Amino acid sequence: MAQHSYPPDPDVMPLGPRQRALLAVLQEANAELSGQELHERLRQGSQRHGLATVYRNLRLLQRSGLVRCRKLPNGESVYAPLERDDHHLTCVSCGHSEPLPICPVATGGLGLSKVLLQGFKPLFHTFEIHGLCLSCQQSEPLSHG
Amino acid sequence: MAQHSYPPDPDVMPLGPRQRALLAVLQEANAELSGQELHERLRQGSQRHGLATVYRNLRLLQRSGLVRCRKLPNGESVYAPLERDDHHLTCVSCGHSEPLPICPVATGGLGLSKVLLQGFKPLFHTFEIHGLCLSCQQSEPLSHG
DNA sequence: GCTAAAACGAGAACCATTCTCAGCATATGG
DNA sequence: CCATATGCTGAGAATGGTTCTCGTTTTAGC
Ligand SMILES: [Mn+2]
Ligand SMILES: [Mn+2]
Ligand SMILES: [Zn+2]
Ligand SMILES: [Zn+2]
Numbered sequence: 001m002a003q004h005s006y007p008p009d010p011d012v013m014p015l016g017p018r019q020r021a022l023l024a025v026l027q028e029a030n031a032e033l034s035g036q037e038l039h040e041r042l043r044q045g046s047q048r049h050g051l052a053t054v055y056r057n058l059r060l061l062q063r064s065g066l067v068r069c070r071k072l073p074n075g076e077s078v079y080a081p082l083e084r085d086d087h088h089l090t091c092v093s094c095g096h097s098e099p100l101p102i103c104p105v106a107t108g109g110l111g112l113s114k115v116l117l118q119g120f121k122p123l124f125h126t127f128e129i130h131g132l133c134l135s136c137q138q139s140e141p142l143s144h145g
Numbered sequence: 146m147a148q149h150s151y152p153p154d155p156d157v158m159p160l161g162p163r164q165r166a167l168l169a170v171l172q173e174a175n176a177e178l179s180g181q182e183l184h185e186r187l188r189q190g191s192q193r194h195g196l197a198t199v200y201r202n203l204r205l206l207q208r209s210g211l212v213r214c215r216k217l218p219n220g221e222s223v224y225a226p227l228e229r230d231d232h233h234l235t236c237v238s239c240g241h242s243e244p245l246p247i248c249p250v251a252t253g254g255l256g257l258s259k260v261l262l263q264g265f266k267p268l269f270h271t272f273e274i275h276g277l278c279l280s281c282q283q284s285e286p287l288s289h290g
Numbered sequence: 291g292c293t294a295a296a297a298c299g300a301g302a303a304c305c306a307t308t309c310t311c312a313g314c315a316t317a318t319g320g
Numbered sequence: 321c322c323a324t325a326t327g328c329t330g331a332g333a334a335t336g337g338t339t340c341t342c343g344t345t346t347t348a349g350c
Contacts, residue, residue, distance in 0.1 A: 016328080018328085018329085034306085035306075035307075036306075048329085048330070049329090049330080050329060050330035050331065051306095051307085051330080051331090052307090052308075052309080052310095052329080052330065052331085052332095053328075053329055053330070055306095055307065055308070056308095056328085056329090062237045063237055063238050063277070063281075068275070069237075069275075071216035071218075071220075073216075074306090075216075075220060075305080075306060075307090075337080075338075076305095076306065077306080077307085089262070089265050089267075091265075092207045092208055092214075092268065093208050100261065101261070102257075102261065104250055104257065105249055105250060105272065112247075112249065112274075116245065116246070116247065117234070118279070119278075119279035119282070120234050120236075120274075120276055120277070120278055120279065121276045121277045121282055122234075122274045122275070122276040123237065123275055123276040123277065124274075124275050124276075125272065125273060125274045125275065126271070126272070126273045126275065127250065127270065127271070127272045127273075128270060128271045128272075129257075129265075129267045129269075129270045130213070130214075130267070130268055130269050130270065130271065131265055131266045131267040131268040131269075132208070132265070132266045132268065133264075133265055134263070134264035134265065136208075137264070137266055161297075163297085163298085179337090180337075180338075181337075193298085193299070194298095194299085195298060195299035195300065196299085196300090196338085197298080197299065197300080197301095197338090197339075197340080197341095198297075198298055198299070200337095200338065200339070201297085201298085201339090202297095219336095219337090220306080220307075220336080220337060220338090221336095221337065222337080222338085291350100292349100292350085293348100293349090293350090294347105294348090294349090294350105295346105295347085295348080295349100296345105296346080296347070296348090297344105297345085297346070297347080298343105298344080298345070298346080299342105299343100299344085299345095300341100300342100300343100300344105301340105301341090301342100302339105302340080302341075302342105303338105303339080303340065303341085304337105304338085304339070304340085305336100305337100305338095305339105306335105306336105306337105307334105307335085307336095308333105308334080308335070308336100309332105309333080309334065309335080310331100310332090310333075310334085311330105311331100311332100311333105312329105312330100312331100313328105313329085313330090314327105314328085314329075314330100315326100315327085315328075315329090316325105316326085316327080316328095317324100317325085317326080317327100318323100318324090318325090318326105319322105319323095319324100320321105320322090320323090
């Protein structure tokens, strides 16, 4: 059996304290958080936190395969731990996005043939159904702003 | 048999000339186009075209269920006719996004039970695999910018 | 035609994200 | 210790795609 509790993994680089803090906030949260929300929660604590560092480390965590991200219709990016496999219904009219409690993707464990991936290393997937929410269907059909 | 070649459909509102032009450009194109690219192609023609109108009409076409949209990692939105069912591999490191020539979604014709949709009217879906492209895997593992 | 309503274009405003850069922390090794 | 190199950080400026504002133009109804 292994002698170390954390056998060295060449693919994984040790996380800095800022990155661990980010990950902790994401894991405690029960929903996706935006960069700004993360920044706000982090600066509740004792240390100083800059917004640039939040975004820098979110990018690094994403590249390391620890954090996932998707873009809302309003342009914000929202983040969650990689292991969460949530999907969403998103309204093309008002932008409201709510969880869809199933994963309708056939490739549960990635049945994708390697030839299709062509060397691409998958980390996570996003699936989203876009359409009209109930309240937007009931509003006036269409009009310019 | 029907007397009109275009029987009135209460769900579909007649498109204006600007909207028809937008749709035509999208259908001629063999790839998704950004708002700015659409604007540029439209102003090649004879009439004047404003950027605001391009975005206004893209929103209307999307609400009418004629155009789909997704956001690239760099923040741009790209548009295509609704009937195209393309999906993508997107690199979390460099942002490059390339077509994935299959639709791995189990809900081909939407096997989603109505109870899950709760009145939501689906128009299209997006499916994307996020990970590391080959060239980003080969670059230096990680570092701040 | 004439008038009200709708659509439009140009440019300003918006705002989430990224960039810049000087200061701080850490490592190293002499 | 001290010198120095390297990397990380925070504040604020810059960026850039999209949306808003508003005066003008087009359209639709009479
Ligand atoms: Mn899934
Ligand atoms: Mn599909
Ligand atoms: Zn809605
Ligand atoms: Zn890449």
